[in-house]
Amino acid sequence: MTGEFQPGPQPEPQVEHPDVIFCPDGPMLLRGDHVIEDEDGNAHRTTRPVSAVCRCGGSMIKPWCDGTHKLLRRSSRD
């Protein structure tokens, strides 16, 4: 026994936890509860812990993303 304090394992580095994430070529992720107003002035309340808002304009369930951006991106790449 040296009586010396032995530090435990180092804490993991501080990580970011943003409220909004812009996904490259994809939707905007929103954490928490929000009300979104679409182009026509209709309000849409978020219903889940994280929501994905369409940024590509192609979704069939706007204002939410439905993954359609993946097809748009592919056809523009091919």
Place this chain on the structure above:
Amino acid sequence: MLTPHARGALSHAVLTAMRSADTSTLAQAPQAESAQDAHLTLWALYEQHYRGFDDVAGELEWDPLLLSIRRKLEQDFEQTLRARIPQFPAPGNFAEDFFGFVADFDGASLSGHVQRKATKEQVCQLLRHRTVYHLKESDHTTWLIPRLSDRVKAAVMELQFDEYGAGDPQRLHAHLFRRGIEDSGLDSEYGAYINEAPLEILEENNAMSLFGLNRRLRAASLGFLAAFETTSSAPSRRMAAGLQRLGFPASMVEYYTEHVEADAVHEQLAVRTICGAFLEEEPQLHDDVYFGAWTSMDLEARYAARMLKEWAA
């Protein structure tokens, strides 16, 4: 749920031992007769760690003879799965590469058939097969949680919380499926249709448990999750359209429309905040993430090919 019907010598021996609570006979267990025999046995052994069987004593979950059979079957299965993998992308921009890898996958798919041509009988058969997983949807991913760092653990919980209805049992995905199944006039009792599950369904379910229950395979489990979520929104939309075309009840349609929206979120989380973050911490497990992803897509394509052939579609 009661234990399923045996599909060969090994499952017969194991299920009989489980029901009688006398596993001593398994010290000399027979060889599996077929892939079905092996996978039904493995499925039943895994099931002890989920909801279990009404006709099997709870103590047998950790019976050493049963565990040693499970281990052997798992090793064979993992070897089979690893023998099926293609060339994976080299480490780079993970999210972009991963979405590309999934988009490039070329395999049979059932949702287009359901949307346009499937009969009501075919869709009922498909839904009965799906009950094996969807009535315990997401549970295999929950096994992983204690095995992850703080950051990845929180990210997985963020996704899982949505799968579990954000705490509201009415919105829990497995429950949405159960309601749809009931309203469709099918049996929603957990495990009700296991005896008609084909090999490919058993393999799919066993892969999820294999990856979820072995800490060593945590990267494959995360990759499986990411591919599963990334291949869900568009097929779910086609499923919903097909169910509507065939006059299925609104609750069954809603299970799929919920997944169009939810999985467009989940795919971003699974690829970016979960697998992407995980690989920053454990880059040496890059290929295992792809192993899990490939397995998810390949097993689903095998199931789809089997059903399309059976239906001559």
